[in-house]
Amino acid sequence: MDPILETHQLTKVYRNNRGIREISLQLHAGDVYGLLGPNGAGKTTFLKLITGLIRADQGKITLFTGDLIDQFEEGMQHVGCMIESADFHDFITAWQYLKLVGRFYPNITDQRITEVLEVVGLIQVRKDKIKNYSTGMKQKLALAAAILPNPKFVILDEPTNGLDIEGTVMFRRLIKQLSEEHGTTFLISSHMIHELEQLCNRVGIIVDGQLIQEGYVSDLLASGQSLEQFYIHELECRKGGKESA
Template identity: 50%
Template sequence: MEKIIEIKNLTKLYENGRGVKDISLDIFQGDIFGFLGPNGAGKTTAMKLMTGLIRPEFGDVKLFGYSVTAEYEKAMAKVGCLIEIAEAYAYLSAFENLKQSARFYPDVDEQRIDEVLELTGMLKYKREKPKKFSLGMKQRLGLAAAILSRPKLVILDEPLNGLDVEGMIDMRKLIHYLAEQEQTTFFISSHLIHDVELTCNRIGVIYNGQILNVESTQTILRNYATLENYFVSEVERNGRVSGSSC
C-alpha cells in the first residue's frame, strides 16, 4: 500500500512548552486518519508543520515521497487543506471566492466549482457573500476550496467546528464518498471523539504533544465499548491524567 504521509521525529516546541515532541507516523493511501486529542495537545501545530506553514526544529514530513521543507511545491502538488479558520474574501460571493482559488489549477473550471459547492451543500448560496455566512457555512466553503483541485490528500483541522448535527452528518458522508469513489486520503484532527469514531478508519491519540498510540478503529471497538473508553485508557496508561479527569 502506498505511503502518502511519512512523519519522522517531528519536533516543534514553543516558549510555553506546547507543541509536538518527536512525532513519527505513517499514513497510507485510502486512510481516513483521525488525529484525536484535546485542545492544546499539538494537533494544529503538527498540521501546520505538515503543510509547511511553520518549520520544524527537528525531523521532517514527506508527502507522496517529497520533503515538505526541501521540496515544498512537489510535496503539496496533490494536497488540499483547511487549517484552523476557513478564510474567504468577504466582498466576493462563494462562487467568486472559489473562482479565485481556481486560478492556481489549470484543470478546474466553473463546472467543477459548481460541483464542489453542491458536494458541500453550498450551491444554493453560491451568489451570497461569506460575510453573511454562519461559522458552519464558512467551514463548508473552506472544505469546498480544499477539494477543488481533486487532491489525493486532504488535511482538515477540526472540520466539524461550527456545524450542526445535519452538517456533521453531511461532512462525514462527503469524506466517505471521496475516500471510496476518488481514493482520497484524509488526515483529520478533532477533539470530538464520537465523530472521529464514526468517520475514521485509523486513529492516533495525541496528548501533551506526543503520540500515545495508533490503531485501527475496528480493532479499538473490538476491545473497547467506545472510542472514548479507549482514549481514557491510553491517557491513563501513559500516566498523563487520573481516571477522574474525563
C-alpha cells in the same frame, strides 16, 4: 505501497515550551486517520508543519515519496487543507472565493467549482456575500476549498465546527465516498470523537506534544471499547504515569 505521508521524529518547540516532539507516523492511500488530543496538545502545530505553514526544528516530512521542503510545490498540488477556523474576505461571494483558490492549482474549471458547491450544499447561495454566511456555511465553504483540486490527500482541522446535523451527515458521506471510491487519504483533527469513530479506520492520540498511542478503530470496537473509552483510558494512564495496556 509507499506511504502518502511519513513523518520521522518531527519536532517543533515554541518559546513557551509547547509544541510537538519526535512524532513519527505513516498514512497510506485511503486512510482516514483521526488525530485526538486535549486543547493545546500540539495537533494544529503538527498539521501546520505538514502543510509547510511553519518549519520544524528537526525531523523529516515525506509527502508522496518526496521531501516536503525539497518538493513543496509539486507535493502540495495534490493536497487540500482546512486548518483552524475558516477565514475569508467577507466582501466577495462564495463563487469568487473558490475562483481565487482555484488559481493556486492547475486546471480548475468553472464546472469543478459548481460541482463542489453542490456537494457541500452552497450552490443556491453561491452569489451571496460571505459576510452574510453563518458559521456553518463558512465551514462548508472551507471544506469546498479543501476538496476543490480533487486532492489525493486532505487535511482537516475541526471540520465539523458549526455544522448542523444535516451538514455533519453531508460531511461524513463525503469523506467516506472520497476515501472508498477514490482512495483519497484524510487526516482529521477533531474533538467530535463519535464522528471520528464512524469515519476513521485509524486514530492517534497526542498529549503534551507527543504521539502516545495509535490504533485501528475496528480493533477497538471488536474488543468492546468505544473510541471515547480508549481515549479517556490513554489520558488517564498518561496522567497517572502508567503504561497503557
